[in-house]
Amino acid sequence: MQQNSAHNPTQNPATLASAQAALSFKNLHLELGKKTILRNVSAQFNYGQLTVLLGPNGTGKSSLLKVITQELPIRGEVFFNQKTVQNWCSRALAKQVGVLPQSSSLVFNFSAQEVVELGGIALDCANAEIQHLAKQNMQRTDTQHLATRSYPSLSGGEKQRVHFARVLTQLEQSGAKKVLLLDEPTAALDLSHQHQTLTLAKQLAEQGAAVVIVMHDLNLAAQYADRVMILNNANIVADGTPWEVLTEDNIEQVYQCKTRVIAHPDLGYPMVISAI
Amino acid sequence: MSVNFPPLSSKQLLLLGVIALYFAIVCSVTLGPMDISIAQSMGALLPENLRGNWLSTEIPTHIALVIQQIRLPRTLLAIAVGAILAICGTVMQGLFRNPLADPGIIGVSAGASLGAAIAIVLFGSLAQSYPMLLMFGTVPLFAFLGGALSTILVYKLGTSSTGTSVTMMLLAGVAIGALAGAGLGLLNYYADDQALRDLSLWSMGSLAGANWGNLSLAYGALIALFILFYRDASALNALLLGESEARHLGIKVQALKRRLILLAAAGVGVTVAVAGMIGFIGLIVPHLGRMIGGPNHKSLLPLSMLLGALLLLVADMIARTIVAPLDMPVGIVTALLGAPFFIWLLVKQKGRI
Numbered sequence: 001m002q003q004n005s006a007h008n009p010t011q012n013p014a015t016l017a018s019a020q021a022a023l024s025f026k027n028l029h030l031e032l033g034k035k036t037i038l039r040n041v042s043a044q045f046n047y048g049q050l051t052v053l054l055g056p057n058g059t060g061k062s063s064l065l066k067v068i069t070q071e072l073p074i075r076g077e078v079f080f081n082q083k084t085v086q087n088w089c090s091r092a093l094a095k096q097v098g099v100l101p102q103s104s105s106l107v108f109n110f111s112a113q114e115v116v117e118l119g120g121i122a123l124d125c126a127n128a129e130i131q132h133l134a135k136q137n138m139q140r141t142d143t144q145h146l147a148t149r150s151y152p153s154l155s156g157g158e159k160q161r162v163h164f165a166r167v168l169t170q171l172e173q174s175g176a177k178k179v180l181l182l183d184e185p186t187a188a189l190d191l192s193h194q195h196q197t198l199t200l201a202k203q204l205a206e207q208g209a210a211v212v213i214v215m216h217d218l219n220l221a222a223q224y225a226d227r228v229m230i231l232n233n234a235n236i237v238a239d240g241t242p243w244e245v246l247t248e249d250n251i252e253q254v255y256q257c258k259t260r261v262i263a264h265p266d267l268g269y270p271m272v273i274s275a276i
Numbered sequence: 277m278s279v280n281f282p283p284l285s286s287k288q289l290l291l292l293g294v295i296a297l298y299f300a301i302v303c304s305v306t307l308g309p310m311d312i313s314i315a316q317s318m319g320a321l322l323p324e325n326l327r328g329n330w331l332s333t334e335i336p337t338h339i340a341l342v343i344q345q346i347r348l349p350r351t352l353l354a355i356a357v358g359a360i361l362a363i364c365g366t367v368m369q370g371l372f373r374n375p376l377a378d379p380g381i382i383g384v385s386a387g388a389s390l391g392a393a394i395a396i397v398l399f400g401s402l403a404q405s406y407p408m409l410l411m412f413g414t415v416p417l418f419a420f421l422g423g424a425l426s427t428i429l430v431y432k433l434g435t436s437s438t439g440t441s442v443t444m445m446l447l448a449g450v451a452i453g454a455l456a457g458a459g460l461g462l463l464n465y466y467a468d469d470q471a472l473r474d475l476s477l478w479s480m481g482s483l484a485g486a487n488w489g490n491l492s493l494a495y496g497a498l499i500a501l502f503i504l505f506y507r508d509a510s511a512l513n514a515l516l517l518g519e520s521e522a523r524h525l526g527i528k529v530q531a532l533k534r535r536l537i538l539l540a541a542a543g544v545g546v547t548v549a550v551a552g553m554i555g556f557i558g559l560i561v562p563h564l565g566r567m568i569g570g571p572n573h574k575s576l577l578p579l580s581m582l583l584g585a586l587l588l589l590v591a592d593m594i595a596r597t598i599v600a601p602l603d604m605p606v607g608i609v610t611a612l613l614g615a616p617f618f619i620w621l622l623v624k625q626k627g628r629i
Contacts, residue, residue, distance in 0.1 A: 071520050094526025104518050107373055108571035118517060121510050122526045170525060 020047045021082070022179045022210035023097075028067055028076035030060070037063045039234040041076075045212050047177050050205040052221040053214045054245075055231035056255060061214045062102065064231065065181050069099050080179070094122040097179040098167035102187070104159075106151055112162045113138065113147040119169030133172050137165040140200060142193065156188035164197060176208035183214045198224045218272040222246055223264075230254055246270045286575035289568060293582035297355070300589045304351040307593055309601050310342055317343065353486035354592045354606075355585040356494035357551045358561075360501060362584020363577055364543040365558020366565065367505055368427075370512040370573060371536050372434065372445060375563060376621060379544045380555030380614075382434075382445055383426045383452030388541070388548040389478055390456040391422025396474050397467045416493065420545030426452045427541045431533075481554035481607025483592050490550040497546040502581060504539055508532060509573040516571070554607045556614020557584055563621075 024044035030037040037060040045051050053061045066072040070085060078085045080097065098119075106115065113131075116138055120130030138144040141161040146154060154162065164185060171178045182201065186194040198213075202224050205211045215221060221228055221242065228245040230238040232254045238245040251259050251272060258275040284292070305317040316335050320343045361379065368377040368384075379385045395418035429452060434445035460479060467475055505512075511532050514522040523529050547554065565580040591609040598604060 066520075069520075069524060071523065090523070090528055091526035094524060097524075099521075099524040101518070101521060104521055105373075106516055106518075107375060108516055108566060110516070110571055114570070114572060115517075118513055118525070121514050 021045070022047045022080065022177070023068060023212075024079045025068060026077045028064070028074070028078070030063055030067055030072060030075065032063075036234050038067065041231075041234075041236055043229065043236055043239065045179070045210045047210045048205060048208050049226045050202055050211045050213065050224060051227045051229060052225040053212060053229050053231060054216070054218065054221055054254075059231045060234055061231050062183055065099070065183055065212070065214065069097070069181065091122065094170065096171065096174040096177075097181070098171045100160075100163055100167050100180070100182040100185055102183045103156075104163060110151045111147065112143060112149050112151055112154060112158075115151050115162050116143075116165045116169055119166040120172075122170045123173050125173075130169070133169050134165070137168040137172075138162075140168065141165040142196060157190060157193060160185060160188050161193065161197065164200075178204070178209045180204060180209055180211045182212065184216070185213060186215060186217065186220065194220060218246060218251070222269045222271065223267065242270050246272060248275075286569055286579065289575075290578055290582065293579065293586065297582060297586055297589075300586055300593075301351055301355075304354070304589055304593055305343055305347045307597055308342075308347055310339070312339055312343070312347075317347075320344075321348075349486040349488060349491055350483050350592070351589065352491055353483050353494060353551065354589040356491065356498050357483065357547045357554065358557055358584040358586070358588025359581040360494065360498050360543045360547050360584075361554060361557040361588070362561035362565075362580040363502060363505055364540040364547075365584075366562040366573070366576055366580045367512065367536055367540050368558065369562050370515060371533060371540070372431075373516055373518075374445065376559075376618075377445065378556065378559035379423075379540070380553070381559060381618065382430045382449035383456070384423045384430070384541060384544050385548060385553045385555065386449075386453045386456035387426025388419040388423035388545045389553045390459045391418035391420070391545070392416075392478055392548050392552075393460050393463050393475055394418055394422075396478070397463050397471050416546055416549035419548040420542045422456075423545045423548070424538055424541035426456075427537045431537060478548070478552040480605035481552040481610070482603075482605040483551050483588075484603055485550070494546060494550050497543060498581075501539060501543045502577070505536075506574075506577055508536065509577055512536075512573040552605075552607065554588070554610055556610045556618065557588055559621075560614055560617050561587060563617075 021044040026042045028038050028041040041064065053064070055061050063072060067074055067076075068078055068085075070078075074086070080088060080093065085093065110118075113134055116134040117130050119137075120133065123130065123133075125133075135144065135147070138147060141164045143158065143161045143165055146158055146162065151159065151162065164182075167180065167182075171180070180201065185197055185201070189197060194217075198220060201211050201213060205226065213221075213225075225242055227240065228238070228242050229236055230245060230250065237254065238250050246261060248259055248261050251257060251261070259272050260275045261270050261272055263269070264271050301321065302314060302317055305321065306312050306314050316339060320335055320340060365378050368379060368382070369375055371377070372382075379388075392415050395414040399414045430445055430448040433448040434441055460475065464472060464475065511522070511527045514525045514527050515529070515532065517525075519529050522532075561580050561584045562576065564583055565576050568583075569575045569579045588606070588610070591613065592606045595604040595606040595609045598609075
C-alpha cells in the first residue's frame with residue numbers, strides 16, 4: 001500500500017494519549033426505557049484533534065453528545081477542562097462549547113443573519129460587533145449570500161450551514177481552545193459544501209479546537225479525522241487513527257458488510273469500497 | 277404573508293405607533309353619548325398652561341368631569357389591558373414556539389376567570405365593606421392562580437423535549453375551557469344577585485368598570501411585566517431555536533420557562549380581574565407585530581405592547597358606538613375580529629398540525 005507521507009495516516013498513538021483533554025467522561029451510562037443506550041462508556045476528546053464518531057444508526061452517538069452536553073441526565077462523570085461540567089456556569093460553558101444539532105426547527109420568520117446573530121447571545125459584546133462577527137462567520141460557511149433570506153425558506157443544507165455559522169459566532173470569545181460538537185453536519189450538504197464544512201472544522205482543530213463530528217460517511221471520516229471512534233452496542237468498540245480503526249474486519253463486525261479498504265491513490269487515507 | 281425586511285427601523289415603527297395611539301386616545305375621549313369636540317378632548321388631555329391657541333377653548337366643568345371620571349379612565353384601561361394581553365400573548369407564543377398560542381385559546385383566560393369568579397362569589401359579601409381589598413387582593417390573586425394552573429397544565433400536556441404539539445396544546449385548552457365553563461356555571465347557582473351581575477360582566481369582558489383603582493393595578497402590572505419580559509427578550513429569541521439549542525447558548529431554560537409562565541399568567545390574571553375575559557388580542561397582535569417588524573423579541577415586545585393598546589382601544593370604541601346608546605362588551609368585538617383571524621391561521625397551518 002502506498003501512503004502519502006504528507007497526510008501522516010499512521011499517526012503515533014502516543015501523541016493521542018498525551019494530547020490535552022478538552023472533554024473527558026468516565027463510565028457514562030444511559031438507559032431509555034428498557035434499552036441500554038450507553039454502557040460504561042469512557043473516553044476523552046482532545047484539543048487540536050478532529051475526532052469522528054462512527055457507528056450504525058441507533059447506537060448512541062447522538063445520545064453520547066446529549067449526555068455530554070447535559071441534555072440527557074448524566075450517570076457517570078463528565079469533565080470539561082478537568083472540572084466537572086455540572087460545576088461550570090452555563091454561560092461560561094456556552095462561550096467555549098458549541099453544539100450543532102442534527103436538525104433544528106424555527107417557526108418564526110427570522111432572516112438567516114438574525115439566526116447567526118443568535119449565537120451572540122452567549123457573548124459579551126455590543127450588537128454592532130455581533131453583527132460584524134455574524135457576517136464574518138457567514139462568509140466562512142458560504143452563507144453570506146443568504147443573509148437577508150427568511151430562515152424557513154432555506155433548504156436543509158443551507159439551514160445546516162447557517163447554524164454552523166451560528167455556532168462559530170457563539171464561540172468567538174473562546175480563543176483557539178474551543179469545543180465543537182457537530183451532529184451530522186454534512187448530512188444535508190452537497191459534495192462541495194461537505195468538503196468546505198469539514199475543511200473548516202479541520203482548520204479549527206489545527207488551530208487548537210477540539211472538534212467532534214458524528215457522521216456516517218466512512219470515506220469523509222477517513223479523509224478528515226485525526227482520530228476515529230466507532231460506537232456499537234452501547235460501547236466504544238474501536239478508537240484510533242483512521243488506518244487503525246477503519247479495517248475490513250472492524251467494518252464487517254460493526255456494519256455486517258463486506259468491504260475492501262484501499263489507500264486513496266493521491267492522498268493516502270484509507271478508502272472503504274464495496275467488496276461485491 | 278410576511279414582510280421580511282421592514283422598510284422602517286423599529287424605532288421609527290414605535291414612533292409611528294405612539295402617534296397613532298395618541299390619535300386613538302383623542303378619538304376615544306371624543307366618542308360617546310355626550311357631545312365633546314375634538315379640540316375639547318385634546319385640550320382636556322393637556323395641562324392648562326400647555327394648551328396652545330386653538331386648543332384654549334373653555335372646557336365646561338361637566339365635560340371635564342365626564343372626561344376625567346368616565347372616558348379617560350376607560351380609555352386608559354383599554355390601553356393597559358390591550359398592552360398586557362398583547363405582551364403576554366407574544367411571550368406565550370415564544371414560549372410554546374407556536375403562533376397559535378394565545379391566553380384565550382389555550383385556556384389560560386378561562387382558568388383565570390374561574391379563579392376570579394370563585395373569589396367574587398366567596399368573598400363577594402366582603403366587597404361592600406372593603407371594595408379596595410377585593411380589587412387589589414383576592415380577585416387578581418385568584419385569577420392569577422387559576423391562570424397559572426391552566427398554563428402549567430397546558431404546558432405539561434402540550435410540550436415534550438421535541439417541541440410543542442399544537443394538537444395537544446389546543447385540545448388541552450378546550451378541556452380547560454370546558455372545565456372552567458362548568459365551574460362558572462356551577463358558581464352561578466351559589467352567587468347572589470350582585471355577584472351574578474359581576475360574573476356575567478367577567479365572562480364577556482368589558483372595560484366599563486374602569487376606575488382609578490383598577491387602573492393603578494393594571495399599569496403597575498404592565499410596567500413590571502414589560503420590564504421583566506424585556507430582560508428576557510434575548511433568551512426568548514434563543515428559545516425559538518429549541519430548548520436544547522437555548523441551553524447550549526447558556527440560557528437556564530428551566531428557570532426561564534417557569535418565570536415566563538408565572539409572569540404571563542399573572543398578566544392574564546390582572547386583565548381578567550380588571551376587565552374580564554377578552555380574547556384574541558394575544559393571538560392577533562404578535563402576528564401583526566412580526567409581520568411589521570420581524571420576530572426579534574427586542575423589537576417585537578415594545579411593538580406588540582403598542583399594537584395591543586391600539587387594537588383594544590379601537591375595539592372598545594366600536595363596542596361603545598355600534599349599538600349606542602348601549603354598551604356592548606368589548607370581548608364580543610375582539611372575538612368577532614379574532615375568530616376569523618384564528619380560522620385563517622388554522623387554514624394556513626392546515627396539514628402541519
